[in-house]
Amino acid sequence: MENTIILYPAFLMMLLTFYLYGKSYIINLKEVKKKTLRYGYFKAYQGESPEHVEVLRQTLKNQFELPILFYFLISISLILNNVSKPDLAFAWIFVISRYVHCYIRLSSNYVPLRAKIFQIGYFTLFFWMLYILFNNL
Numbered sequence: 181m182e183n184t185i186i187l188y189p190a191f192l193m194m195l196l197t198f199y200l201y202g203k204s205y206i207i208n209l210k211e212v213k214k215k216t217l218r219y220g221y222f223k224a225y226q227g228e229s230p231e232h233v234e235v236l237r238q239t240l241k242n243q244f245e246l247p248i249l250f251y252f253l254i255s256i257s258l259i260l261n262n263v264s265k266p267d268l269a270f271a272w273i274f275v276i277s278r279y280v281h282c283y284i285r286l287s288s289n290y291v292p293l294r295a296k297i298f299q300i301g302y303f304t305l306f307f308w309m310l311y312i313l314f315n316n317l
Contacts, residue, residue, distance in 0.1 A: 183263040189271040190254045193247055196279060200240040207236055239285050243278075246298075249305050250274050253312060260316045270308035277301035 211217035211233055221227045225237070254271065257263045277300045284294045 181263060181265070183258055183261060186254055186257050186263045186267060186271055189268075189275040190251065192275050193243075193250060193278060196282060197240070197243045197247075200236070200243060200282070204236050204240050207233060235285060235289060239282055242281075242285075246301060246305065247278065249309075253305065253308050256312055256316075260312070262316055264315075266311055267308070270304055270311065274301050274304045274308070277304065 208217065208222075211230055212219060217229050217233060218227065221229055250271070257267050277297055281294060281297045281301065284290060284297060
């Protein structure tokens with residue numbers, strides 16, 4: 181198996197992040213034009229803002245929390261030059277969980293379901309880390 185195949189889920193994660201940046205920019209611009217959001221809000225992200233702006237901001241911020249471990253595990257897999265089918269499965273499960281998590285957060289934002297999806301991603305990374313640890317090092 182070609183090791184670089186592990187980059188497909190990584191690129192899809194990056195695409196999600198870029199999408200959220202773009203969506204955030206457009207939404208923020210609209211809210212500023214409607215005068216429901218002041219430019220001063222962006223100095224320290226303090227003050228009043230519409231709830232959907234905060235939800236989107238938190239969703240974008242989340243892309244720099246748990247996914248950092250995902251990118252690290254991708255890097256380790258490439259450095260070890262040993263990408264396997266389980267590595268790919270772990271990577272794809274995590275990416276799918278992040279897309280579903282974002283969809284829930286930006287639509288219904290139903291916290292119990294969102295929490296379950298988060299746990300799937302969390303434990304996927306945890307077990308992937310153990311898999312790498314016990315099978316490669």
